[in-house]
Amino acid sequence: MIEFISQPWHWAVAGVAFAVVVFLMTWLGRMFGISSIYRNFCAMAGAGKKYAYFDVNLKDERWRLVFVLGIIVGGYLAAHYLASPGPVDISPKTVAHLHEWNIDATEGDGFLPVSLFNYSNWYGVLLAIIGGFLVGFGTRYADGCTSGHAITGLSHLQVQSLIAVIGFFIGGLIMTWLILPLLIG
Amino acid sequence: MRLAAFFLVGIFFGIVATKSEVISWFRIHEMFRFESFHMYGVIGSAVVSSAIVLALMKSFNIKTLDGKAVSYKVKPMQVRRFLIGGSIFGLGWGLIGACPGPMFTMLGHGFLIFIVVIFSAIVGAFAYGALRDRLPH
Numbered sequence: 001m002i003e004f005i006s007q008p009w010h011w012a013v014a015g016v017a018f019a020v021v022v023f024l025m026t027w028l029g030r031m032f033g034i035s036s037i038y039r040n041f042c043a044m045a046g047a048g049k050k051y052a053y054f055d056v057n058l059k060d061e062r063w064r065l066v067f068v069l070g071i072i073v074g075g076y077l078a079a080h081y082l083a084s085p086g087p088v089d090i091s092p093k094t095v096a097h098l099h100e101w102n103i104d105a106t107e108g109d110g111f112l113p114v115s116l117f118n119y120s121n122w123y124g125v126l127l128a129i130i131g132g133f134l135v136g137f138g139t140r141y142a143d144g145c146t147s148g149h150a151i152t153g154l155s156h157l158q159v160q161s162l163i164a165v166i167g168f169f170i171g172g173l174i175m176t177w178l179i180l181p182l183l184i185g
Numbered sequence: 186m187r188l189a190a191f192f193l194v195g196i197f198f199g200i201v202a203t204k205s206e207v208i209s210w211f212r213i214h215e216m217f218r219f220e221s222f223h224m225y226g227v228i229g230s231a232v233v234s235s236a237i238v239l240a241l242m243k244s245f246n247i248k249t250l251d252g253k254a255v256s257y258k259v260k261p262m263q264v265r266r267f268l269i270g271g272s273i274f275g276l277g278w279g280l281i282g283a284c285p286g287p288m289f290t291m292l293g294h295g296f297l298i299f300i301v302v303i304f305s306a307i308v309g310a311f312a313y314g315a316l317r318d319r320l321p322h
Contacts, residue, residue: 005204008204008206009201009204009205009206011205011222011223011224011226011227011230012226012230014201014204014205014207014226014227014230014231015205015226015227015228015229015230015231015232015233015234016230016231016234017197017201017204017205018201018205018227018231018234018235019231019234019235019237019238020197020201021194021197021198021201022231022235022238022239023235023238023242024190024194024197025194026238026239026242026249026255027249027250028187028190028191028194028249028250029249029250029251029253030191031257031258034284034285034286034289035284035285035310037285038285038306038307038309038310039310039314041307041310042307042310042311042314047311047314050315051314051315053313053314053317054311054314062188063187063188063191064191066188066189066191066192066195067191067192067194067195067198068195068289069192069195070191070192070193070194070195070196070197070198070199071195071196071198071199071202071286071289071290071293072195072199072289072290072292072293073192073195073196073199073293074195074196074197074198074199074200074202074203074290074293075199075202075203075208075289075290075291075292075293075294076199076293076294076295077196077199077200077293078199078200078202078203078204078290078293078294079203079293079294079295082200082203082204084204088206088209088211088212090209090211090212090215090221091215091220091221093218093220094211094214094215094218094220094221097218097220098211098214105211108210108296110206110209110211111206111208111209111210111211111291111294111296112209112210112282112291112296112298113210113211114296114298117210117281117296117298118298119297119298124298125298125301127280127281128281128298128299128301128302128305129301129302129305130277130280130305131277131280131281131282131302131305132277132281132288132301132302132303132304132305132306132308132309133277133305133306133308133309133312134273134274134276134277134280134309135274135277135278135281135283135284135285135288135302135306135309136277136305136306136307136308136309136310136311136312136313137273137274137277137309137310137312137313138270138271138272138273138274138275138276138277138309139270139274139284139285139306139310140270140309140310140313140314141266141269141270141273141274141313141317141320142266142267142269142270142271142273142274143260143266143267143270144260145274145284145285145286146228146278146284146285146286147284147285147286149267149271150228150232151228151231151232151235152235152257153260154232154236155231155232155233155235155236155238155239156236156239156257157236158257158259158260159262160259160260160261160262160263160267161260161267163264163267163268163271164267164268164270164271165271166268166271167267167268167269167270167271167272167274167275168271168272168274168275168278169217169275170268170271170272170275171271171272171273171274171275171276171277171278171279172213172216172217172275172276172278172279173217173275173279174272174275174276174279175217175275175276175277175278175279175280176214176217176218176279177217177218179276179279179280180279180280183280
């Protein structure tokens with residue numbers, strides 16, 4: 001059984017599994033969304049005293065904190081007990097292209113280019129800081145991320161979320177094709 | 186009790202995000218280069234099957250645990266907000282290769298660089314909250 005689950009999941013199986021998350025969240029009376037947690041962390045640190053945006057009813061947001069703690073534990077369990085037999089199977093074209101950037105697609109079991117993103121590489125840490133900032137700023141600006149907009153919003157047939165997802169791709173394409181080649185190419 | 190349920194759903198999400206490989210920097214890079222169908226397949230099937238589940242819950246009037254009908258809190262239509270904010274998030278997604286949920290999954294995997302990424306995302310959220318009145322929405 002464990003061996004069966006430990007294989008990489010087919011995209012269709014993965015999609016249905018995400019729908020199970022959406023169902024459970026909806027049934028538990030909440031809308032599936034993660035990026036609000038960053039706003040909540042600011043609120044927990046007292047930012048609500050200075051900026052009204054962080055005036056959040058934290059008691060009503062406890063579920064999200066617990067959910068996120070669960071995500072960390074889930075990541076730990078998946079990495080330690082359900083790890084795939086080999087690294088993530090990236091397309092040969094992407095592998096060849098990254099090879100030109102001196103990045104090996106099997107780094108970090110195919111999850112992260114650890115030769116770049118590690119604490120002994122100041123440049124990688126700088127990029128991690130910039131990347132994190134853009135994600136935190138952008139998801140709050142857009143009022144949602146991949147979970148809140150791309151999955152929950154789109155499955156509720158929201159045009160608002162479709163616009164946001166188009167934005168996600170505009171930014172992602174600009175980064176991948178125009179900026180990353182300058183940064184790490 | 187309800188909180189424990191959210192914790193379990195979180196664990197399930199962490200496992201699904203890992204086994205579907207959507208947390209992989211390489212998968213995201215590959216997606217934006219249009220060199221694999223995988224990510225499109227995952228997101229597409231997630232949206233389609235979630236839409237079916239929600240439509241069934243609505244049409245068969247399946248109530249939530251609190252006995253309420255399935256509803257969605259519609260976000261006000263602010264095109265610039267979604268487009269500009271979404272693009273900024275996209276820049277970050279393409280750079281660090283993880284969206285907000287997967288950042289925590291990657292931390293659980295032991296990729297400790299995500300401590301910095303998550304902290305920086307909190308600073309980013311703070312910057313938005315501080316500047317929001319001056320940003321186009």
